[in-house]
Amino acid sequence: MRTAISGLDLRSASSLDDALAILRDDPRMLVAGATDVYVAVNFGTLEPRRLLDIWALDELREISVRGETLVIGALVTYTSLIRSAAIAERLPMLVEASRVVGGAQIQNRGTVGGNIANASPAGDSLPVFAAVDAVVVLRSVDGERRVRFGEFYTGYRATVMRPDELIVAVEVAPVQGKQWFRKVGTRAAQAISKIVVAAVRAPTPRIAFGSVAPTVLRVPRTESALGEGASIDEAARILSDEITPIDDLRSSAEYRRRVSVNLLRRFWADTSGQ
């Protein structure tokens, strides 16, 4: 057997309370749909060897609207997002993002909470949550706290989560303005993004990019310029300074910079005259 599971200690939680108690007494890396964690297991690159499987926590699978707030449970899968009437009505760009995450097999297991906690700069759903200023709901045995999406990541693959916390939900306030999403990858399915962007055409637009910086990135200077009536050419120059793409195995910094600017122009053209 070529897999390296020896030394892995996987415990399964039976309920949210059970999971929180385990995390308090015996902190472990969380595993939801395992679509990222087990790739690392197979590659032999997973450093944590003590894991807590939370896949059975059905209480985290709900999509609901409370008051005006859309609440998406942490274990909601991409397949559930694609099928949800509430998501289609309130956050259609999240449906678009979900359709381009892997293929059906990954969409059936990958979760909202997993994508957020995995903290990859290329996470396909993350620009959506960044663009709409979502709130991440964290819970531990000590209670709940809400963290603004823009403050959730502290650096490359680093978050504000404590070892005893897990994500229970993400909350999204009503979004005014046309939503726009685009992913650029090597092929339509099964590609990790070279660049991913989500944007809202509000009076001051809200624009977030993935794969162009160590974390998902809002571009406030570009947003303000457009909000104050700058030309798209001027905004494109500002954007080019605002992002910090790198060369890696999927793409080059120069390509990412050029395509990011093109995507900004495309967003602006596609959402004009609404």
Add this chain to the structure above:
Amino acid sequence: MKFTLNGETTDVAVHPAARLIDVLREDLGLTGTKEGCGEGECGACTVLVNGEPVCSCIIPVAQVAGTEVMTIEGLGGDHPLQHHFMNEVGAQCGICTPGMIMAALALGPEPTLDDVKIALAGNLCRCTGYSAIYRAVMKWKGMPPPEASGSLVIE
């Protein structure tokens, strides 16, 4: 560890972190499920868990406790879709075939060609160029198969 495998109750003593594909192949002797990439990209290892296609190479077996798992062996070897794959030459080297068939089983009635392409987007084939696979699935569903997009003329 109990789950239902191809309709039969199964109880195996395995490490909870073991990958589902290894339990199927090594512990239960069902080698129809293939491992391709080992990273959830190619779909060769696709099985159904509660009717949904998943990649068995990136699922800890603990997560299928109490579920219904179906592998290619569960089709019994005489399934109409398997015959369509043979008739259309939808299999060449054969590594992707079990996964293609398991993924196609999740399709609803009367799929369009786009529906089929989306359902199989997570399954890579390096031999057929996909046309024969799409044809097999469309014929199985009683839908008009896609026309060949070009012709091979040897002069």
